[in-house]
Amino acid sequence: xxxxxxxxxxxxxxxxxxxxxxxxxxxxxxxxxxxxxxxxxxxxxxxxxxxxxxxxxxxxxxxxxxxxxxxxxxxxxxxxxxxxxxxxxxxxxxxxxxxxxxxxxxxxxxxxxxxxxxxxxxxxxxxxxxxxxxxxxxxxxxxxxxxxxxxxxxxxxxxxxxxxxxxxxxxxxxxxxxxxxxxxxxxxxxxxxxxxxxxxxxxxxxxxxxxxxxxxxxxxxxxxxxxxxxxxxxxxxxxxxxxxxxxxxxxxxxxxxxxxxxxxxxxxxxxxxxxxxxxxxxxxxxxxxxxxxxxxxxxxxxxxxxxxxxxxxxxxxxxxxxxxxxxxxxxxxxxxxxxxxxxxxxxxxxxxxxxxxxxxxxxxxxxxxxxxxxxxxxxxxxxxxxxxxxxxxxxxxxxxxxxxxxxxxxxxxxxxxxxxxxx
Numbered sequence: 001x002x003x004x005x006x007x008x009x010x011x012x013x014x015x016x017x018x019x020x021x022x023x024x025x026x027x028x029x030x031x032x033x034x035x036x037x038x039x040x041x042x043x044x045x046x047x048x049x050x051x052x053x054x055x056x057x058x059x060x061x062x063x064x065x066x067x068x069x070x071x072x073x074x075x076x077x078x079x080x081x082x083x084x085x086x087x088x089x090x091x092x093x094x095x096x097x098x099x100x101x102x103x104x105x106x107x108x109x110x111x112x113x114x115x116x117x118x119x120x121x122x123x124x125x126x127x128x129x130x131x132x133x134x135x136x137x138x139x140x141x142x143x144x145x146x147x148x149x150x151x152x153x154x155x156x157x158x159x160x161x162x163x164x165x166x167x168x169x170x171x172x173x174x175x176x177x178x179x180x181x182x183x184x185x186x187x188x189x190x191x192x193x194x195x196x197x198x199x200x201x202x203x204x205x206x207x208x209x210x211x212x213x214x215x216x217x218x219x220x221x222x223x224x225x226x227x228x229x230x231x232x233x234x235x236x237x238x239x240x241x242x243x244x245x246x247x248x249x250x251x252x253x254x255x256x257x258x259x260x261x262x263x264x265x266x267x268x269x270x271x272x273x274x275x276x277x278x279x280x281x282x283x284x285x286x287x288x289x290x291x292x293x294x295x296x297x298x299x300x301x302x303x304x305x306x307x308x309x310x311x312x313x314x315x316x317x318x319x320x321x322x323x324x325x326x327x328x329x330x331x332x333x334x335x336x337x338x339x340x341x342x343x344x345x346x347x348x349x350x351x352x353x354x355x356x357x358x359x360x361x362x363x364x365x366x367x368x369x370x371x372x373x374x375x376x377x378x379x380x381x382x383x384x385x386x387x388x389x390x391x392x393x394x395x396x397x398x399x400x401x402x403x404x405x406x407x408x409x410x411x412x413x414x415x416x417x418x419x420x421x422x423x
Contacts, residue, residue: 005121006130008178009114010137012076015170016107017141019083020048022148022163023100029149029160030096040093047097051104053360059109060353061219063116068349069178071113077175078106080168087164112353119348127343128293132283132335139276143269222347223354227406230399232355234297234338236362237396238331240369241304241389245271247367248385249311249324256382257317267321271328278332286336293337294404298397300333305393312386338400 063071082103090096114134122130148163156162249268253259307327314320342352373384
């Protein structure tokens with residue numbers, strides 16, 4: 001059964017993803033209704049990301065210090081208001097661009113505040129599953145966002161405004177529920193020590209001492225800890241791959257294999273669905289120490305890199321689709337791999353905010369880099385893209401191996417310290 005923290009965070013990320021990503025799919029309807037000029041669309045489509053990247057680190061720090069409940073409440077409540085303004089008041093491309101920039105600024109702290117909430121409210125053994133469910137909810141929101149033109153035309157009789165209205169209602173519900181459930185919660189020592197323990201053992205005392213050591217670290221020390229630096233690399237590689245696939249897989253299937261729109265939609269829809277299912281099932285069914293987490297992501301990146309290498313170099317559309325599914329399954333390994341590191345420790349909000357900011361640059365760099373792979377005749381060099389995707393994922397695999405090595409060293413130190421205590 002889902003705990004309240006996981007359920008509310010999943011709903012918040014789900015609704016936030018719809019509000020963020022429905023803009024692109026709905027743009028043809030919006031252009032027809034509001035007469036947006038073509039030269040205004042690039043700025044409009046990039047406005048959210050431009051604002052989003054500015055507030056993640058600061059939002060995570062505030063969540064750690066002053067209460068993730070307050071941050072999540074503010075983010076979801078203000079986001080609901082901005083979405084209502086967009087659909088009810090804004091009527092020009094400039095107003096929509098400004099509003100989406102503000103929406104990005106407001107939504108930036110949601111990811112790090114969610115990490116702080118999981119670190120404080122969810123028992124350590126359940127955190128990988130909690131983080132995986134929340135991440136899968138965001139992916140599900142992405143899928144729903146891609147279907148909003150169909151929803152607007154078939155469910156709301158062409159009223160695209162209802163998509164924004166319903167999303168705003170969902171965010172407002174989260175805001176009210178969070179405000180009444182944990183309005184003053186912080187990632188405090190009291191919440192991270194013996195809250196979930198009914199007895200005290202030497203092993204638990206050692207764990208609490210290690211935790212207090214992390215609490216005494218400065219935020220800067222936590223941000224630059226080697227374990228976290230390796231986590232940022234893994235996160236960046238994951239985002240590089242994900243957004244490159246989102247941006248170029250459809251083009252590859254059509255240009256390389258002359259795939260029909262129906263086949264393209266089926267392949268990419270199945271890939272997204274399998275990826276969401278993989279994240280949830282792996283997060284719920286499996287767990288492990290920091291050492292096994294590192295190896296999980298190392299293997300996952302290896303499989304993902306091989307799958308993408310074969311997909312972008314495939315001879316047929318169905319073959320490419322099969323290898324894209326392989327990469328989607330491998331993504332689930334990160335639910336018990338590097339991602340749970342973000343929901344551990346006193347500085348979870350700041351660390352996850354900083355890591356997500358860095359990974360956001362990779363989200364932009366991936367599609368841009370793939371776009372430069374052009375042959376002398378002007379056509380896309382898909383074999384070169386295949387090699388790049390493989391090499392980038394190998395970097396992620398090496399970083400994850402570093403996490404595994406650090407995990408083993410930490411476990412050895414804990415074991416040695418425990419033996420010394422017993423003696």
